[in-house]
Amino acid sequence: MSRPSPxxxxxxxxxxxxxxLGLAPILVRLTDTGPAAAGFWRFLLSLPLLALLCARPGSGGLGLPGKWMVVAGAFFALDxxxxxxxxxxxxVANATVLCNLTPVVVTAFGWIVFKETPKRLFMLALGLALGGAFAMAAGADGAQGTNPLLGDIFSLSVALWYAGYFLAVKAARATAGAMxxxxxxxxxGVVPLLLxxxxxxxxxxxxxxxxxxxxxxxxxxxxxxxxxxxxxxxRLPASLTAVTVLIQPVTAGLLGWWIFGETLTPVQALGGALVLGGVVLAQWSSRSLPAPPTKTGAEAKAPAPVSI
Incomplete structure (x- = not known):
């Protein structure tokens, strides 16, 4: 049997x-801590496992942080x-959808900075996915959360921070492994979140x-x-990766409905279907684009880890 393509x-x-990642908003509500404190524990408790994965033979070790890694950490703490x-x-659905409107920013930067010119079909897919995301937010019944309007504004601002994180990681991946x-x-991001x-x-x-x-x-x-x-x-264009990550709000919306009993209105359900359709179309439209090179610098000496 032939192996799947990279x-x-x-x-x-x-x-x-x-x-x-769609599990994140569910787990945050179950931590019995403040919102930023939940992020602090998420970061702090993940460090030993990340260090262990970086210490594997052929993974390149921890080394010292590059400037793009520091930038990524700052954006992620704000995120x-x-x-x-x-x-x-x-x-849960609104917070996850609105924070994942990063493809607009990421696609623009990918186009200008990384020379990843999007196809017309990809732009159609992006519009379809974003339309579905807005439908999921606009279709909410308005009786969810402690302050829905302010929560929506906070979540929308995250789109900028998450886009910054995406692009910084993309830049860092030219010379370093994922872990x-x-x-x-x-x-x-540990100390800023605690502060x-x-x-x-x-x-x-x-x-x-x-x-x-x-x-x-x-x-x-x-x-x-x-x-x-x-x-x-x-291995993939930043714009395609950002659109695919829009699967998060669909997962989060379904889990919020199942676990917390949050209403999933027909409009939200339609929005979720549009997001998934946009993700599929984006992947199909980008199938002929060459994957960006990854075996440079540190990674040229050892294969990038595929088990995470």
Missing amino acids: RLAALGLLILCAAV LSFWHYGIVMTS RITFWATAV VALMLGERIIPASAGGWAACIGLAVMHVFGQGGVAWALG
């Missing part, structure tokens, strides 16, 4: 990791600070065993989800 393997892994508050204030980048981007939680007077320590379990779950999800996205960014 591009197909990267797409498959990216889809799986995007679905895993989680605003997004975790959005999760509490609005619905090394994920480790340093995570390490950079935000302390300044806002949040509960830092989980109040129950279930809260600790949720924090550990967030850490494991972070390693495999974000590590997988970083790995895919070394």
Whole structure:
């Protein structure tokens, strides 16, 4: 039996990791801590596992953080600070959808900076996915979260921070492996998240065993989800990766309906279908684009890790 092409393997892994990341808003609500504190534990508890993965033979080790890894960590800390508050204030579906409107920014930067010229069919796919995302947000019943409007605004601002993270990781992947980048981007964000939680007077320590379990779950999800996205960014165009990650809000919306009983209106369900359709169309439209080179610098000496 012939092995799948590297591009197909990267797409498959990216889809799986995007679905895993859809667990994040569910776990944040179960941590029994403040929103920023949940991000702090997500980062802190993931570092030992990330360090272990970086220490594997042939992985290149931890080394020192490059400038793009530091930039990625700063953007990611801002991302989680605003997004975790959005999760509490609005619905799980809205918070996840609005923060994932990054493809607009990522596609523009990918076009200008990385010379990844999008096809017309890809732009149609992007519009379809974004239309579905807006439908999921606009179709909410308005009775979800503590402050839906402010939560939606916070979640929308995250689109900029997440785009910055995406593009910084894309730049870092030219010379470093996925797990090394994920480790340093995570390490950079630990202290800022703790400071935000302390300044806002949040509960830092989980109040129950279930809260600790949720924090550990967030850490494991972070390693495999974000590590997988970083790995895919070394093999796929940034714009395609950003659109595919829009699977997150679909997963989060279904889980929010199942676990928290959040209403999934017909408009939201239609929006989810449009997002999935846009993701499929984006992948199909980009099938002939060459994957960006990854075997440079440090990675030229050893194969990039594929098990994350």
